Amino acid sequence: MSLSALSLLLLSPTLVLAQDATPPAARIVIQPPSLELQIGETATLEASVIGADGQTLDEEVFFFSRARRSVTIDRAGKVEALAPGQFTIVARTRRRGATAEGQESRVSLGDRLTAEVPVTIMPPPLVALTVIAPEGRLYAGTEVDLQVRGTDDRGAERAVASLYLVSSAPQVATITSFGRLELRSPGSFTVTAEAEGVKSALDMQVHANPVVSIDLQVDSDEGRTGDVLHFTSLTRDLNGSPVTEVPVTLSFTARLEDDLGPAASGQIEPDGRFVAEAPGTYTIMATCGSNIARKSVRIAPRNVGGQLKLVGRGKVYDTHTSDLWIWEGLDGRDYAVTGTWGANGDAIFWDVTDPANIERIATVNVDARTVNDVKVTPDGRLCVLSREGASNRKNGVVLVDVSNPREPEVLSSYSEALTGGVHNVFADGNTIYALSAGRRYDVIDAADPRSPRTIGSFELDTPSHSIHDVWVEDGLAYSSNWSNGVHIVDVGAGLKGGSPSNPQPVASYAYPSGWNHAAFPYRDEQTGRFYVVAGDEAFPFGLHTEGLPTYPRGWFHFIDFSDLDAPQEVARYQVPEAGTHNLWIEGDVLYGAYYNGGLRVVDISGELMGDLYRQGREIAFFLPADPEGHIANAPMVWGPQPHKGNIFFSDWNSGLWCVRLEQDGKN
Known part of the structure; x- marks a missing residue:
């Protein structure tokens, strides 16, 4: 799980403008400078790098699309129009000073040359309109x-x-x-x-409207912010008989406890579900024609608040830290492994048995710039390291014996069909799921970790698809696929006859932003509802690898998959002016890595609806600012994992942290 290869889809590149009064030392020149296409048409872009002296430089230029479901481009610069709209193709060089693929020096994105090509895809001609008849009869007064x-x-x-x-x-x-x-x-x-x-x-x-009376009922007259209440409207005709086919409109008014300019305070759905964001008295109104009914409910503060207290740290300042994994070793002690990003291929092992005195105990170095993801098998014997940026361009995974974490032993490196880079991995028993070049995930049998072998693979069949992450639980694989959204695949659950060697698709859901980066399944014990929490990753203001903090954006999407054939996005958790990364759910608590927003702990109990942040469901947060960090005083929380009453997390700029939640029941 990652900074998504600098989030190719969502970078904010530095524009190279031909009309600048002072030309840059070098610039990318693209022909043609813009495109206007019809759906299905193709065109080819040609790019060259021109130095300050006007001479062409021998530098390779790469293209990518910001909207790959609408416009695609291949390595040769061939553009294909898929959907109408205004889009952007980005061209960039490697980081200046790079010697070969996978051997780039650690410099900022500003050392790359970048240019943009606007692409307009015209909508095809409209030839027909159809007015859709509303379902059922139409009644006066509705x-x-x-x-x-x-x-x-x-x-x-x-x-x-x-x-x-x-x-x-x-x-x-x-x-x-x-x-x-x-x-x-x-x-x-x-x-x-x-x-x-x-x-x-x-x-x-x-x-004619047969309704002459409405009775409005609710399952509870009291609740807390964030609780979903259910209102039911019963309409009757002149004979007192129930009328079921006439629609009823629901609305509400509120008298809030906070009367100092409160914001919008609640949400009600046509099916009668209501949730409040602020404490107060709410009056729900049901109307049908000239008939109206009212019902008031009292909403109290949720009062789930607490504080996260620092327990201990494992400092890493010389490079960026990537993901982490915490586990109990064969000796009964607790251990952690953290990866490194944009560095020299280190994976760092820690003894965290005493989290107040975290001890760095070993380092495994592999041929890579980035060890983006780290996982340990459930038996605590095998660690899987992902590799990106290998000097020989053979990336893949490295399998490490961690039976004794103080003396980790590399058992094998495996790169069969994985040479393009492995961004994320997951260990389900002795079965390893590894992303291949951001296109698919391969399934690897590691029962013999010295001789792993590929036994299966899963890849979408959509145009220009990509994948960022995969998580496996109870025989289902949950992959995060950027604009293609969350995909659930049977790899042994029995839903579609799938297995690790024969993955079978089950369900999927995509949302408009295309930022889908991580996914975690969750079944609520109170309601029986089954959710997948999908996390975003976006860098609309750029990613600073040195010197300056980064300001990501995005949120956690709560998708109700209780009906696998009709998933619905029902709620969100969105911290203003910050962006999500990875997450973990234990019980009915979500632990969210919120990049510059720090670590967030959220109550996700019960039925979910609306904006959980505004409802007071946040339990606590922690900002790991460090004046000695790789980028000073710049929290950038990467991944959380609860373990034995503590919460461990990695921070991109400062290493491994451990905190403990102390709840005080305040809002």
Whole structure:
């Protein structure tokens, strides 16, 4: 788990502008400087590096796309248009001073030359509009969403801009500027939709509303911030019989305990789920035609707060620290291993039995610039190290005997089909899951760690796909695939007949940002709901490897996979002006590495909905600032792991830390 190879998708590169008054010492020149394409069209970019003297330099230029689901580019510079919109192709050199692949000097991103090519992909012509009939009957005194679907000349669905909607009988139904039908009285009307010279119409009928009364009920009159309450509306006709087919609109008002300019305070869904972010009295209203019902609930503070107290440290200042793994050794003592990033290939072993006096006990050096990920098998005998940037360009994994962590022994290096670099690994028993060049994960049988062998592989079949991480639990592999989102694969759970040698896809979910970087499964014991928590990684303001702090962005997405065929994103945990990295869940507590936002501990008990940060579900946080850090006073928490009542975490700028949670029950 990582800084994602400097997050190729999301760097904020330094633009090389031809019109600069003072030209740089060298610059990238790209022809053509911009592209306008139709979907399905291709074009080729050519790039060269021009020195200050105007001569062409012998430097290789690499291309990548910021939106690989919409526009792709290969190593030869061939661009293919996949979806309409405005996009960017980035060109860059290696870090200046690099001697060969995998032997780059440790310098900042500013030492790379970077240029951008704007790409406009035109939408295909709109040839048809379809007004979608709302489900069920329409009743006076209610509102429904109006949907219109556009179709292009390829028969594919297309977004519609500047859509004009009109009702033929405003006394029966009107259409708001936001595309909602307000149904006023019984009768017939026609909706006409028009866009880009294409028209469509649909006749509709509004029926008399049979509802004469509403009864509003809730499963609890009291709750805490973050608790999900369930409201139920019971509508009846003149005969007192229940009416089930007429929609009811839910809304709420709030009287908050904090009256000093409070922010928005809650969320209610059409199905009656309600959650509050601030303490106070909330009145929920159900309306249907001229009928209205009210129900008030009292919301108290969640009061789950505490403090994280420093226990001990394992300082690393000479290089960046990557991931960690904590385990109990065969001798009953507790150990840790941490990787290094952008350095010389060290993996550092620690004795953490006394976390107040963490002891560095051994170092294993491998041929790599970065040991990005480290894992130990459940039996505590084998450590797996990932390799990136090997001098011979054969990366792969290194298997280390840690039966005695004070004297770790390298058993083998394995690079079969893994030479492009292994960014992350996972050890499930003696089965190793290793990412291959950011494209797929291979499954390796390490029962004989001196002679490992590949037994399986899993790769998406989408255009320009990529993968960042994989986590395996109870026979299911959870991979994080940037813009392709979270994918759940059966590798032995029995859901789809999968196995390590025959992985079978189960379910997936992607979200719009395309920042999916990590995933962790969680089943809530109270509700039985099954979630996958997906973490982002994004560097919209760049990544500083030396001298300056970095300001990432992103959050944790809570995806309800209780129905594997219809996953829904239901909640988030988002710390303002900071960005997520890795995470761990133990019980109903999430431990989040929030990069510049430090270590975060979050209560995720019960049903989840809305923004957990605003609901007071955060238990505690810890900012590991260190004036002697590789970058001074710049917290950059990489990965957490709870172990025997303590919380260990690695920090990119300062090494290994251990803290303990002391809860005081405050909000």
